[in-house]
Amino acid sequence: MGGTGAIQIPTGSILALGAILFCIGLYGALTKRNLIMVLVSIELMLNAANVNLVAFSRLGVSPNLNGQIFSLFTITVAAAEIAVGLALLLAVFRVRKTTEVRDLDLHRR
């Protein structure tokens, strides 16, 4: 650990982990009924992207810190996104008393 890059984990394994995590998040975002859980699944997908960024920062062709800094930016944007998303959720819940995704479809009657 620390400064020297003595990491011997194959890059492909970490990328595979990120891909599987992304697919699980995508499936959750598409099928979950509760709006909170859809937001959480989107966070899961952002997290999978973060895993890839950190892996490339360390194990790519030219190791440098750019990947870690980008993942910090992603974490910040994810925090902003979940704050706005949950505020919208609370505003919707106050008016319509539901957090189910299918109850929020205005076009279906």
Added chain:
Amino acid sequence: MSPLWSAQMIAFFLISLFILACAVMMLSFRKVVYMALAVGGVFIGCAALYILLGAEFVGIAQVVVYAGAITILILFAIMLTNHEATEPEEPWTVRKALAAVGCFLLGVTLLFVIRGQAWPQGDPSVDVNQGMSNTLAIGEALFKSYMIPFELVSLLLTVALVGAVILAQQRKGDQ
């Protein structure tokens, strides 16, 4: 080359197993509160992975922001809305099946692409932190070459949080 089953590889596989188990549990739990806790497990597992990869600062930021703030915020949102919410056991609809097949195909394609590619391995002699500690090196890079994005992100965060407060505020005439 070090042997395949070095301590780092074992740690990596255990952490991956933990992350994926928590993610699958998130999908399969019925109660919403349990799902939020399972997602907290995923976030903590990712933090452990970052620390294993040598990105200590990102790992700690992950614990503070994701596992701390975001999970607690989600739990608060669940408590403020209907906290008894459960996902009903529903049969396989066409939409759900299509989503499952699409995600599975996407995952298989990604895994094939990843397997078919020769990924460069990091050069162990290169020190990404340039002799400093990880936090110090990130701070230097952040305030030297990433000054403008850093300020823009702080602006974005301020706007988002003020917007969240305004959106969540109780307004007159809502009832």
